[in-house]
Amino acid sequence: MAAPELEHLIALFSKLPTMGPRSARRAVLFLLNQKEKQFFPLLQSMQIVMEKVNTCSVCGNLDTVIPCSICSDIHRLPHQICVVRDVADLWAIERSKVYKGQYHVLGGILSALDGIGPEELNIQSLLDKVAVNQGCEIILALPATVEGQTTAHYLYDQLEAYPCTVSALSRGVPVGGELDYLDDGTLQMAFKARRTV
Amino acid sequence: MAAPELEHLIALFSKLPTMGPRSARRAVLFLLNQKEKQFFPLLQSMQIVMEKVNTCSVCGNLDTVIPCSICSDIHRLPHQICVVRDVADLWAIERSKVYKGQYHVLGGILSALDGIGPEELNIQSLLDKVAVNQGCEIILALPATVEGQTTAHYLYDQLEAYPCTVSALSRGVPVGGELDYLDDGTLQMAFKARRTV
Numbered sequence: 001m002a003a004p005e006l007e008h009l010i011a012l013f014s015k016l017p018t019m020g021p022r023s024a025r026r027a028v029l030f031l032l033n034q035k036e037k038q039f040f041p042l043l044q045s046m047q048i049v050m051e052k053v054n055t056c057s058v059c060g061n062l063d064t065v066i067p068c069s070i071c072s073d074i075h076r077l078p079h080q081i082c083v084v085r086d087v088a089d090l091w092a093i094e095r096s097k098v099y100k101g102q103y104h105v106l107g108g109i110l111s112a113l114d115g116i117g118p119e120e121l122n123i124q125s126l127l128d129k130v131a132v133n134q135g136c137e138i139i140l141a142l143p144a145t146v147e148g149q150t151t152a153h154y155l156y157d158q159l160e161a162y163p164c165t166v167s168a169l170s171r172g173v174p175v176g177g178e179l180d181y182l183d184d185g186t187l188q189m190a191f192k193a194r195r196t197v
Numbered sequence: 198m199a200a201p202e203l204e205h206l207i208a209l210f211s212k213l214p215t216m217g218p219r220s221a222r223r224a225v226l227f228l229l230n231q232k233e234k235q236f237f238p239l240l241q242s243m244q245i246v247m248e249k250v251n252t253c254s255v256c257g258n259l260d261t262v263i264p265c266s267i268c269s270d271i272h273r274l275p276h277q278i279c280v281v282r283d284v285a286d287l288w289a290i291e292r293s294k295v296y297k298g299q300y301h302v303l304g305g306i307l308s309a310l311d312g313i314g315p316e317e318l319n320i321q322s323l324l325d326k327v328a329v330n331q332g333c334e335i336i337l338a339l340p341a342t343v344e345g346q347t348t349a350h351y352l353y354d355q356l357e358a359y360p361c362t363v364s365a366l367s368r369g370v371p372v373g374g375e376l377d378y379l380d381d382g383t384l385q386m387a388f389k390a391r392r393t394v
Binding site: 002003005006008009012013015016017018019023025026027028029030031032035038039040041042043045046047048049050052053062063064065069086087088091 | 199200202203205206209210212213214215216220222223224225226227228229232235236237238239240242243244245246247249250259260261262266283284285288
């Protein structure tokens with residue numbers, strides 16, 4: 001219908017997560033209707049990010065400097081390494097401002113369905129880090145799903161031979177959680193791991 | 198949290214229709230995870246569209262050629278002008294392949310709430326077209342909303358002085374429409390405009 005160049009752009013937009021053909025069309029028209037105010041700034045910003053942003057060779061975070069601003073921050077604890085699935089999870093933890101150590105991005109989690117085995121993940125580089133960081137603490141901050149926990153178990157087995165302690169995020173009732181709406185698995189976990197107060 | 202360049206890009210993405218801060222972050226990470234396969238093609242396609250696509254000076258459509266491929270198509274009827282709100286509606290009609298005439302994009306509809314008066318819309322250029330296209334038919338294909346119908350009435354009043362016929366899309370039960378689920382207004386319209394079969 002529209003010019004092939006436009007149809008091509010719409011097709012590319014529709015591949016973005018949460019977008020479909022209709023919202024991609026709306027997005028492209030929105031940009032074209034405000035070429036100076038929206039389209040050009042977005043294009044410029046994308047060019048800058050495309051050029052400047054790279055994966056940190058130390059932790060796997062995305063940043064404009066390598067090593068990234070987290071790895072090169074001397075105020076962060078050097079002996080804690082938080083293992084996350086991807087950069088989105090790393091950013092989520094950073095937003096919470098609750099953690100002041102190092103990170104290690106796995107780049108995914110083990111998944112038989114998606115054909116992701118240990119070789120596809122950044123596991124060897126984690127073991128190498130642990131080997132030189134004697135007595136460090138590895139905090140497994142992986143999703144509380146079957147795949148996430150499978151990955152956590154696998155990592156725990158691998159790390160046993162190394163001089164480090166391994167911990168994992170606690171499981172239980174989330175803040176603001178109504179017991180009535182919680183699934184049985186979470187309730188069970190919360191009971192098992194109950195604390196004396 | 199992330200580098201300022203990344204936060205800026207996420208903020209720009211989150212302004213797109215149907216996107217919010219969370220889906221914008223997911224989109225940017227999706228692009229950065231597949232720099233060669235997704236990010237670079239999208240960037241290139243945006244550059245091409247930014248450079249090449251412009252608003253047709255005749256009808257208001259977006260295209261790489263001016264006049265646009267619809268206006269310059271000699272196989273299309275010259276004496277029918279379909280008035281639409283925006284390019285999205287023009288594309289919707291083109292997708293249906295039901296119409297083979299010319300178009301005129303208003304660039305919006307009258308809206309007291311949004312402060313859009315007749316001066317903001319491409320009405321004068323429509324009247325100029327009608328003045329030189331004696332005996333043409335103006336087909337008002339505007340939304341069946343209060344604003345859309347206000348705009349249609351306004352255009353009808355303006356066009357009365359010109360040598361043209363004015364028509365509007367029929368109103369009634371949409372194809373596949375269950376009567377039980379239709380609003381009263383549509384049912385009323387469908388009864389009023391009933392046809393002898």
